[in-house]
Amino acid sequence: MMNKTSLIAIALLVFMGFFPLFVDSAWLAVGTTFLVFAVVALSQDIILGRAGVFHMGHAVFFGLGAYTTAILNVNFGLPILATWAPAVLIPMLVAFIMVAPIIHLRGDYLLVATIGFNIIFIQVLENDVFGLTGGPNGLFGIDVVRLFGYDFSSQTHMYYMAFILLGLTLLIMRNLDKSKFGRAMFYIHKDEIAAQSMGINVRYFKLYAFILGAGIAGAAGSMFSVQYSAVSPEAFNVTQSIMFFTIVLVGGSASLPGVLIGTFIMFVLPEMFREFETARYLVFGIAMILTMILRPRGIWPVRFGNIPDFLKKGVK
Amino acid sequence: MSDYLLEISHVSKYFQGLVAINDLSMKVKKGQIYGIIGPNGAGKTTLFNCITGIYRPEIGQILWKGKDIKGSHPHKIAELGILRTFQTIRLFSEMSVAENIMSGRHIKSKQRWYNGVIPTPAYYKDEKENWEKVGELMDFFHLSEYATTPAGDLSYGIQRRIEMARALAAEPELLILDEPAAGLNENETLELTQTIRKIQAMGVTIMMIEHDMEMVMSLCEYITVINFGAKISEGVPSFVQDDPVVIEAYIGSDEDDDDE
Ligand SMILES: Nc1ncnc2c1ncn2[C@@H]1O[C@H](COP(=O)(O)OP(=O)(O)OP(=O)(O)O)[C@@H](O)[C@H]1O
């Protein structure tokens, strides 16, 4: 039997699937950005919403994916397809090296530490370390995806690639939620002492969340760099990390629809209200404050109780 | 190897100068129901926290089947088969009853690292088996009707049952109960007593802290009495009950309470 959430999800997927047929290229670009940022926000949600780790440096992983593709393509001439695997694996590796020493820190301390990593990351990019990152201007002239002599270079191609990436991400998160790993993250989030006492290795599962989140963010970064055929440091600064963090909390921690709504509000609405210029950010600031006061668990809060049907027999 | 499952030997635990546990020793036999009693603040919960790895005692040994486990991580202790409940209930209160109990299956689940992302046939089998076990436990503890209810929405008595079900889901060898009857009414306490007997009959060794003397005396085969972190008496219920030192400690502690 289909529940309401799955129906909404399918309706949304169908809508997103046909979206390119109805809009001009400007809106198509907005749509693509939404898809890419939704993937990043979902990957932030694995760390923040599920494992409950106050991580405010997610733009690092997003940026690592983008720069990996950019550097390998622009500096070393690798085809985009060949950069995909490294764009996922390098953020995962960096996540492990960067987070393993600080994973035991309490929420607020860890938050500051992750912001520190983000600041260092931007410094490294701007200082053109090893002459690879292109300094403050970044890198441009990134190729498009080519396969069997075809060029996937149009906006529509970009859109559908991002669409597939979002679909894959949602699938992974669904699998995660239905596994021992996703549940362990929730248990740690809700009560770390109780989780430990049930035999859950807190460190392992927090790192698992980080590494998985970093890999997905890296994939989104790779796609982002191809979409704009350029990368530059300011797209991956602390402000961006704050945005991803905020999306999760405003939309609803650990709630897939919540995070998608959050992404829509933070990235698509600003596009729709362009004529209001900067005044729109005032509205968003107020909206963020109001959400936290009125709906502290987010616009669409997570609902637990996702258990096999045979266990619901006795429920009255 | 000794016939004792758990041996606590000359354990001391300090909190900034306060001696919470003072040179405490005790031995728990396999299959026993072992009681720990003592006035408020005696150090009973601290002892359980030392056994389960939440605290590391400064002095002494905690031997599990002859091996020192002092200072091990709590999750390592749980993996050994030592599971507990908490004096102040610690459930995952936003999550459903079934999901709470499922946390006890964590150490029994055989899912591999990649099953967090990709399901495999072995994953489906494992997942199903664990949920079935959760179903059995919900039946045993009369919780089936609350399967999807958030644990935090339920009454105190029911929450205590969920906590026990969760610990039991891990198929422990030693079950540690910190005041399981606290906050229960008379009927619930009676039911709990029967439940604990059934758990013992499954072959689980039980250690419990309890203030309900009637329950302790009827259930426990052996009792250690603690006051100010130190053992003041031990023995079978009938002995401990009439030990003048124990009676003195309880009366004395009442007076202390009045002074405050
Ligand atoms: N984390 C801690 N830090 C400092 N002191 C502590 C800590 N935990 C316990 N204590 C102190 O250690 C002593 C023993 O406390 P404990 O909780 O073990 O008592 P208890 O015997 O379980 O009492 P009760 O019957 O009230 O539950 C108390 O004086 C308490 O204040």
Ligand SMILES: [Mg+2]
């Ligand atoms: Mg206590």
